[in-house]
Amino acid sequence: MTGSYGERLRTAVARYGPLCVGIDPHPGVLDRWDLPRDAYGLERCARTMIEAVAGRVAIVKPQSAFFEAYGSAGIAVLELLISDAREAGVLVLLDVKRGDIGSTMDAYTAAYLTDGSSLAVDAMTASPFLGPGSLDGAIAQAERSGRGVYVLAATSNPEGVTVQQAASPEGGTISQAMIDFAAGHNADAAVRGEWGSVGVVVGATIDPGTGLDFAALNGSILAPGLGTQGGTADDLRKIFGDAYPLVIPSNSRGILNAGPGVAGIRAAVEETQQSLG
Numbered sequence: 001m002t003g004s005y006g007e008r009l010r011t012a013v014a015r016y017g018p019l020c021v022g023i024d025p026h027p028g029v030l031d032r033w034d035l036p037r038d039a040y041g042l043e044r045c046a047r048t049m050i051e052a053v054a055g056r057v058a059i060v061k062p063q064s065a066f067f068e069a070y071g072s073a074g075i076a077v078l079e080l081l082i083s084d085a086r087e088a089g090v091l092v093l094l095d096v097k098r099g100d101i102g103s104t105m106d107a108y109t110a111a112y113l114t115d116g117s118s119l120a121v122d123a124m125t126a127s128p129f130l131g132p133g134s135l136d137g138a139i140a141q142a143e144r145s146g147r148g149v150y151v152l153a154a155t156s157n158p159e160g161v162t163v164q165q166a167a168s169p170e171g172g173t174i175s176q177a178m179i180d181f182a183a184g185h186n187a188d189a190a191v192r193g194e195w196g197s198v199g200v201v202v203g204a205t206i207d208p209g210t211g212l213d214f215a216a217l218n219g220s221i222l223a224p225g226l227g228t229q230g231g232t233a234d235d236l237r238k239i240f241g242d243a244y245p246l247v248i249p250s251n252s253r254g255i256l257n258a259g260p261g262v263a264g265i266r267a268a269v270e271e272t273q274q275s276l277g
């Protein structure tokens with residue numbers, strides 16, 4: 001990879017806008033597309049999505065579970081999707097939410113963040129529940145290889161607040177502590193005037209009164225929950241305020257449901273992009 005993930009993303013967003021298209025081939029999406037619920041259906045869906053969005057969006061976000069559900073055949077489709085996207089010049093953020101003790105994280109890092117792996121992507125989502133420091137090794141390898149890591153901070157699901165809005169031992173909330181953790185990793189990039197490669201995940205559906213402070217983040221904010229989960233472009237502006245230029249809003253089913261025709265998917269992408277301004 002040439003250049004850091006943060007800078008590659010910033011360049012792509014300047015060119016195509018911030019929308020991230022989620023590729024979540026739910027069984028219901030396959031039904032709607034009149035495709036079989038098998039690896040063939042999965043492949044048609046995934047490859048159609050890349051064909052539809054190539055040259056139109058900066059980044060796509062496949063959700064690994066929908067591929068894992070088909071076993072090794074599903075993983076093979078995920079590998080194809082990753083290589084199709086790379087060839088088309090679309091960044092891939094794999095939503096796989098990994099998190100474990102450091103020594104096991106090393107194996108996830110080998111799978112998703114290391115040259116030569118068929119599942120290596122531009123960035124992955126990671127869960128900090130084992131302590132954000134358990135992600136340090138993955139972040140270091142991501143940065144060495146021009147890749148990125150997104151740390152869950154304030155997720156879009158209503159259940160998340162019990163843990164994420166709890167008080168952190170250092171003061172403030174756990175969500176804020178995750179943002180501050182990412183900011184710490186991005187500090188060197190900030191000195192260079194570049195976007196850092198450690199992002200955070202903050203849902204488009206969270207209460208705008210949560211009062212999260214992104215001033216020091218200097219990295220991107222993945223904001224899923226746009227569309228089907230109820231998040232709107234107006235909500236994003238309310239939640240993120242001055243940090244809006246760092247936001248990568250993500251929509252999966254809202255775009256997938258406009259398929260299977262490439263033209264319909266493109267129209268849904270364009271409409272969403274326009275709403276984001």
Ligand SMILES: O=C(O)c1cc(=O)[nH]c(=O)n1[C@@H]1O[C@H](COP(=O)(O)O)[C@@H](O)[C@H]1O
Binds near residue numbers: 095157226251254
């Ligand atoms: O990390 C994620 O991508 C994620 C974080 C979060 O807080 N909420 C959330 O919905 N997601 C993912 O984003 C996608 C949302 O899908 P749609 O609701 O269909 O747009 C799913 O793949 C979720 O797993």
